[in-house]
Amino acid sequence: EDQVTQSPEALRLQEGESSSLNCSYTVSGLRGLFWYRQDPGKGPEFLFTLYSAGEEKEKERLKATLTKKESFLHITAPKPEDSATYLCAVGVSGSARQLTFGSGTQLTVLP
Amino acid sequence: DTGVSQDPRHKITKRGQNVTFRCDPISEHNRLYWYRQTLGQGPEFLTYFQNEAQLEKSRLLSDRFSAERPKGSFSTLEIQRTEQGDSAMYLCASSLGPGGDSPLHFGNGTRLTVT
Secondary structure, three states: OOEEEEEOOEEEEEOOOOEEEEEEEEOOOEEEEEEEEEOOOOOOEEEEEEOOOOOEEEEOOEEEEEOOOEEEEEEOOOOHHHOEEEEEEEEEOOEEEEEEEOOOEEEEEEO | OOOOEEEOOEEEEOOOOOEEEEEEOOOOOOEEEEEEEOOOOOOEEEEEEEOOEEEEEOOOOOOOEEEEOHHHOOEEEEEOOOOHHHOEEEEEEEEOOOOOOOOOEEOOOEEEEEO
16 A cells, blocks of 8 residues: 655754655555645645656745655745645556655644 | 645544545646655655556555546545544645656645544
8 A cells, every 4th residue: 555654753953954854655666756835724735746856846945855765845045925735645657646745744834 | 936736735533524625726737646645754656647547546545535637637535434544744746757757746735634
């Protein structure tokens, strides 16, 4: 069975304190790995798609990387407005119509 | 910005009542998905439409749940004889390409509370 595990469950950082969130996956045939940001009471907002090991994507203070077993979301010099839950999801071969999500990492950035 | 819109945003109902939610996807997207999310968890897949055809349903989708997408435009999700365990956020998403390859774009959901 496909599994997606995110760690840590929660992370508190001081403004400017860089860190990384982890998403490890066990799937049979990865088609794509997706990162989303979710604010309270809202739907997930798409951030990145990664398709193959070694691929990297960047957007402002966020950088996503992918290996054969896990993905990292690196946050450089975070600001309070980066506080949110970050979700990762995988699309797999044979079930290309849906994504399987992890439980998310709740990030709080303190001023 | 014409993103995915969902209506209503919140619904409170009594156990045993029927409820219906509506989703309007991004206009050029022919793929539409319903997900359910409970507190502290990631979204769980419920069902998928390509145009008006319902192509996939999760084992989570009991007989009390039914979804439609007439004419391949908006979609509705109905829950009959609601139970307290149905309380959750119901999310709709749409995509341009296959969900395994293309990002899903989500609406802001309908929060259902069953009392």
